[in-house]
Amino acid sequence: xxxxxxxxxxxxxxxxxxxxxxxxxxxxxxxxxxxxxxxxxxxxxxxxxxxxxxxxxxxxxxxxxxxxxxxxxxxxxxxxxxxxxxxxxxxxxxxxxxxxxxxxxxxxxxxxxxxxxxxxxxxxxxxxxxxxxxxxxxxxxxxxxxxxxxxxxxxx
Numbered sequence: 001x002x003x004x005x006x007x008x009x010x011x012x013x014x015x016x017x018x019x020x021x022x023x024x025x026x027x028x029x030x031x032x033x034x035x036x037x038x039x040x041x042x043x044x045x046x047x048x049x050x051x052x053x054x055x056x057x058x059x060x061x062x063x064x065x066x067x068x069x070x071x072x073x074x075x076x077x078x079x080x081x082x083x084x085x086x087x088x089x090x091x092x093x094x095x096x097x098x099x100x101x102x103x104x105x106x107x108x109x110x111x112x113x114x115x116x117x118x119x120x121x122x123x124x125x126x127x128x129x130x131x132x133x134x135x136x137x138x139x140x141x142x143x144x145x146x147x148x149x150x151x152x153x154x155x156x
Contacts, residue, residue: 122150 034042056064100110121142142149 118149122146 096110096114097107100107121139
């Protein structure tokens with residue numbers, strides 16, 4: 001409904017002080033609204049939402065705020081972890097490229113080798129813990145996200 005549907009400008013007319021707005025169109029006879037089953041289902045869905053809100057509102061405000069603070073702390077921890085990961089990736093890339101340049105290996109060859117190693121890990125062919133620097137939990141974490149990571153390391 002637009003604003004012009006709600007307002008009516010009455011022209012100056014001495015004989016008619018006010019012209020009432022036209023009535024809203026009546027619903028069609030065939031348009032009786034939702035069926036009883038639909039109304040019951042909607043009522044149940046709304047009742048569940050109200051119950052969920054009541055459960056939250058029944059908690060003391062201190063608990064609600066504590067949960068929010070915990071979520072903020074977790075988000076900050078993940079954000080810091082992401083920053084640390086990006087920093088380490090950039091540093092290791094720089095080291096790899098510097099060492100490759102000393103050996104006369106091109107950047108393209110370094111990237112190709114990295115892709116080969118990444119795919120070996122993703123395919124389970126490289127379960128080496130690199131002298132204890134890779135924990136089994138890290139390999140398990142990679143395995144859990146294997147489908148997503150494969151998309152990231154697809155070549156051409």
